[in-house]
Amino acid sequence: MSSNSTKKSRHGCWTCKGRKVQCDQGFPTCRRCAQARRECEGYGLRLSWPRDNDKKRAMRASVPLTDTQMPTSTGYTGCDPFVNVTSQSIELFQYLTSPGTRTRPKLGARSLKLWRHPRSEVPHMELVHYFHQIAHSSLATFSPTTSHIRDVIMNMMFTHDTVSRRALIYATLAFSSLHRSGLHRQTMLFKVAALEALSASAKEAAQGPAEAAQHVAACMILCAFEILLPSESSGEWLWYIRGAMEIVQRAQLGNRSCTCTNVKLVDWVYYHDSMSRFTLFHWGHKYLAVESKNPAFTPVPQIKQGARILDGRTAPPLTIPAHGILNILSEICEVLLDPSDPRSQDVSYKDKLRALEWKVDNIPSLPPLTDATKPDKARADLEFTVQLYQTATRVYLARASQNPLEPSVNLDALIDEAFAGPIQDCYCRHFFPLLILSCEARGEDQRAAILNLIDRTERKGYVRSMETFRRQVESFWIQYDLHGDDDRILNYLSLMKTVISSNPALPSYV
Numbered sequence: 001m002s003s004n005s006t007k008k009s010r011h012g013c014w015t016c017k018g019r020k021v022q023c024d025q026g027f028p029t030c031r032r033c034a035q036a037r038r039e040c041e042g043y044g045l046r047l048s049w050p051r052d053n054d055k056k057r058a059m060r061a062s063v064p065l066t067d068t069q070m071p072t073s074t075g076y077t078g079c080d081p082f083v084n085v086t087s088q089s090i091e092l093f094q095y096l097t098s099p100g101t102r103t104r105p106k107l108g109a110r111s112l113k114l115w116r117h118p119r120s121e122v123p124h125m126e127l128v129h130y131f132h133q134i135a136h137s138s139l140a141t142f143s144p145t146t147s148h149i150r151d152v153i154m155n156m157m158f159t160h161d162t163v164s165r166r167a168l169i170y171a172t173l174a175f176s177s178l179h180r181s182g183l184h185r186q187t188m189l190f191k192v193a194a195l196e197a198l199s200a201s202a203k204e205a206a207q208g209p210a211e212a213a214q215h216v217a218a219c220m221i222l223c224a225f226e227i228l229l230p231s232e233s234s235g236e237w238l239w240y241i242r243g244a245m246e247i248v249q250r251a252q253l254g255n256r257s258c259t260c261t262n263v264k265l266v267d268w269v270y271y272h273d274s275m276s277r278f279t280l281f282h283w284g285h286k287y288l289a290v291e292s293k294n295p296a297f298t299p300v301p302q303i304k305q306g307a308r309i310l311d312g313r314t315a316p317p318l319t320i321p322a323h324g325i326l327n328i329l330s331e332i333c334e335v336l337l338d339p340s341d342p343r344s345q346d347v348s349y350k351d352k353l354r355a356l357e358w359k360v361d362n363i364p365s366l367p368p369l370t371d372a373t374k375p376d377k378a379r380a381d382l383e384f385t386v387q388l389y390q391t392a393t394r395v396y397l398a399r400a401s402q403n404p405l406e407p408s409v410n411l412d413a414l415i416d417e418a419f420a421g422p423i424q425d426c427y428c429r430h431f432f433p434l435l436i437l438s439c440e441a442r443g444e445d446q447r448a449a450i451l452n453l454i455d456r457t458e459r460k461g462y463v464r465s466m467e468t469f470r471r472q473v474e475s476f477w478i479q480y481d482l483h484g485d486d487d488r489i490l491n492y493l494s495l496m497k498t499v500i501s502s503n504p505a506l507p508s509y510v
Helices: 014-019 031-035 087-097 124-133 147-157 163-181 185-203 209-228 236-251 260-282 321-335 347-361 377-400 412-420 431-438 444-460 467-485 492-501
Strands: 005-007 488-490
Touching: 014 031, 087 467, 124 147, 124 163, 147 163, 147 209, 147 260, 163 185, 163 209, 185 209, 209 236, 209 260, 236 260, 260 321, 260 492, 321 347, 321 377, 347 377, 377 412, 377 431, 377 492, 412 431, 431 444, 431 467, 444 467, 467 488, 467 492
Parallel strands: none
Antiparallel strands: 005 488
16 A cells, blocks of 8 residues: 555654653543643644754744845845745645545646836847847756857858748747747737747658758747746647657757757757656646647647657767766656555666666766867856756655665765755756755755755846746745654655646746
């Protein structure tokens, strides 16, 4: 019988628990309290608050009335140092501790803010210039910089006129307009025009490599559009990744003989495809509808939870560290079993886990520098990104495969190193490693460091709003604390799936 959480021991009343004495669990009040003439506080769920010397529990701080941006005792410099427990948090806790009896609760959807006040009829070239100067920085790529993919898109936009080129132009205008002014009439007109051009491009019988690459780039820009402003349809960005992958395979854009431009484009597609597998693995709803009525995409049946987006996808053509860690993460999502599954005790399964651990720990390094090449910031940033993903993937594999009834793997040194170094000083535009490391923040100092990191990243303006992501992280922390108070053993994989599935829209962690 599977269970999301297992009690360590039977519980007494809150009075006996506070006195640290054995309770006879009499109902509605225990006899021990009655004999001691003490008030029995019962057995129900309640919220408790941290003591002054308790660093395990939720963050505490006093907010000055005169300045909401002053540092607090936790080290958090933002305007809201509290992690609030809501009725939705309690519903989520009850769902985790009573599996099969309730519908999975959802995090409440908040209204999305416009980036700037809408301005109608912005000239096309002004939007193109805005994309070249500013908006491209919100494109999610594995590489720390987005200028390389920006240059690929700009070069494709100013080539000979084709239907796929028009799709790319309108998609870029829609993305730039959304980033600049928010969702308004002109933005939607650009998106509709891009979809119509994509539909016409998909119907072309003979599509050369250049046209195929433009089609793929248009799909990826529209994917970025949906990630920037997700809709309640829960999966639109996934349509575009699927469409892009189909064109990549059909036109064989990932072959080694392809141009450098196509290689950069395919790298971008593979990154989104790999990270979408992580989301789909944790998306707890039985089916995810990715079928689109738009003829720009090939009609496909619904995808079951955790299913592959493209069963016949070829491996990335380059053996660089970026592809190495992404391939391993995809493989982990295909191999992992819930610790309550009897198959998780098989010797063959444990051998697979050990093999995956070895792969994570032995990611190939970047090619060595030659006399003609000098170290630069871009290379250093890429090495840091690979290391960040490597750390996060190692932690995720250990936690997700861990049987809650067995001693946990000691990752303290790895986690402490991350919190002592990059988390304190840098910003992070990659949601996956930030999510995994945020879940490891137990004390208030570590949680304050995570919140400061999120604030620094938002101030950089490189990524979409992180409000929903921050609420997910806080939801993890609240469940850790509630389970700690209730002396229940937490199933990491079940919690990860529950929190991710409680989103009203399919989240992306690129």
